[in-house]
Amino acid sequence: MRKIHSYLLVILLSTMFFSCKESTFHEGRFFAGGVYATADQLNDGKIVYLEYCVSCHGFEGDGxxxxxxxxxxxxxxxxxxxxKFGNVVAGELPHDKTLHKIIRHGLNGTPMLQWDMSKEQVYNVIQYIKTFAPKAWEGKGKKLGEELVVSKDPYGPSHKSLAVQKGKEVYHLIAQCQSCHRAYASKKELNQISLKVNNEEMTEFDEDMYKIKLQESEHGYKVLPPDFTFHSLRSVGTMKEKPGIKDPERIALNDLYLRLLAGAGGAAMPSWKDVLQDNEIWAVAYYVRYLQTFTKDQGKRKKFLDSIEKN
Ligand code: HEC
Ligand code: HEC
Structure with missing residues (x-):
């Protein structure tokens, strides 16, 4: 009788084990960017995954x-x-370095927390999650996106107000970010900006200008463009370990610059690289950062938004 029980237990455990996408890896794999992971690394990555990640991302890796x-x-x-948050043009494959940063620092305002794991564990789990998408990742010839880097900030703290003003113009007039996100300027202000930048009056206004608009995505659900005066930005302010940079404001601005340059993969948010000029991207980063100050004071936020929408 006892024998039958342990026999059943073995069957049960092995079905549980083999029902995971991959059982044990016996061979290494080549991934995009010339990365090679050994079978041991993949098996270790799987153990890490089953311990820390499976509760949300699932046995099949399907989320x-x-x-x-x-x-x-x-x-x-x-x-x-x-x-979404690779530092590569939206849609391209991110570098291990960026995935490492995301896993170690988490994504602000989401249940994707900071995982306190060794460098090796992070490396191995990154390789393991790639095996869920062999078409995208596996093969010797596969390429990663070009890594985007932070350029020299043309403004700096002493020209912050200039940058915020310019960013407001770029945001509403040149890039029209409010077509998905929302506008943060009154009709009167928009008219003034239009006269200054385009030398013409702005007479027609989109009636949804002050609403955020859900967007279609490639992730299987609709995505919400954040309201910068309300939501936390998931990939901003997370480069805590960046060597030589201690100032949190600098880190946030750099992260914002990179997010605007890259966009958010598969999530409607476009890459602004080669669309806006570099100094315009910096200006918008300062402007979004300014809007984020309202997240800390809901009373102030309400006053600000009311005054915009009334005028
Ligand atoms: C409590 C739930 C939860 C756990 C546990 C969790 N995650 Fe996540 N993870 C999320 C959510 C939610 C997102 C999506 C956030 C978004 O779309 O903005 C995410 C996104 C990600 C992304 C995508 C980043 C990008 O740029 O698109 C990676 C990679 C990731 N998680 C890896 C991991 C790894 C590795 C582990 C285990 C060490 C883990 N996660 C554990 C909830 C979780
Ligand atoms: C076509 C629609 C669209 C346009 C245009 C657009 N965005 Fe987005 N943006 C989105 C969506 C959707 C998200 C959220 C993606 C998600 O949650 O998966 C987003 C996310 C963001 C984020 C947050 C990233 C994070 O870390 O959470 C920032 C910052 C941002 N957008 C800034 C801008 C700025 C500035 C502009 C104009 C220069 C702009 N966006 C134009 C759709 C758009």
């Missing part, structure tokens, strides 16, 4: 873990091989 219910945004579906 349907037991704790995923009700989460918005939902955990990433790794089977798609699409990443």
């Amino acid at each position: 349907n873990g037991v704790s995923a219910k009700g989460l918005f945004p939902p955990p990433r579906n790794f089977k798609l091989g699409i990443y």
Whole structure:
């Protein structure tokens, strides 16, 4: 009788084990960017994944873990091989370095927390999650996106107010970020900006100008463009370990600059590289950073938004 029990137990355990996407790895794999992971690294990565990540990202890597219910945004579906916060032009594959940063520092305002794991564990789990999307990642010839880097900030703290003013003009007139996000200027101000930048009056205004608009995405759900005076920005202010940079404001501005340059993969937010000039991207980064100051004071925020929408 006892024998039958342990026999059943073995069957049960092995079905549980083999029902995971990959059982044990016996061979290494080549991934995009010339990265080679050994079978040992992949097996170790899987152990890390089952311990720390599976509850949200799921056994199949599809983002349907037991704790995923009700989460918005939902955990990433790794089977798609699409990443939002790589420092590469939206849609391209991110570098291990960036995935490392995301896993070690988490994504602000989401249940994707900072994972306190060794460098090796992070490296191995990164390689393991790639195996959920073999079409995107596997093969010797596969390429990663070109890594985007922070350029020299043409403004700096002494020209902050100039940058914020310029950023407001670029945001509303040149880039029209309010077509997805919302506007943060009154009609009167927009008219003034239009006269200054385009030398013409602005007479027609989009009636949805002060609303944020849900967007279609490639992730299988609609994505919400953040209201910068309300939401936390997931990929901004997370470069805590960046050597030589201690100033949190500098880190946030650099992260914002990179996000605007890169966009958010598969999530409607476009890359502004080669669309806006570099100094315009910096100006918008300062402007968004300014808007974020309202997140700390809801009373002040309400006053600010009311005064805009009334005038
Ligand atoms: C409590 C739930 C939860 C756990 C546990 C969790 N994550 Fe996440 N993870 C999320 C959510 C939610 C997102 C999506 C955030 C978004 O779309 O803005 C995410 C996104 C990601 C992304 C995508 C980043 C990008 O640029 O698109 C990676 C990579 C990731 N997680 C890796 C991991 C790893 C590795 C672990 C385990 C060490 C882990 N996560 C554990 C909830 C979780
Ligand atoms: C076509 C629609 C669209 C346009 C245009 C657009 N965005 Fe976005 N943006 C989005 C969406 C959608 C998200 C959220 C993606 C998600 O949650 O998956 C987003 C996210 C962001 C984020 C947050 C990233 C994070 O870390 O959480 C920033 C910052 C941002 N946008 C700034 C801008 C600025 C500034 C402009 C104009 C220069 C702009 N966006 C234009 C759709 C857009």
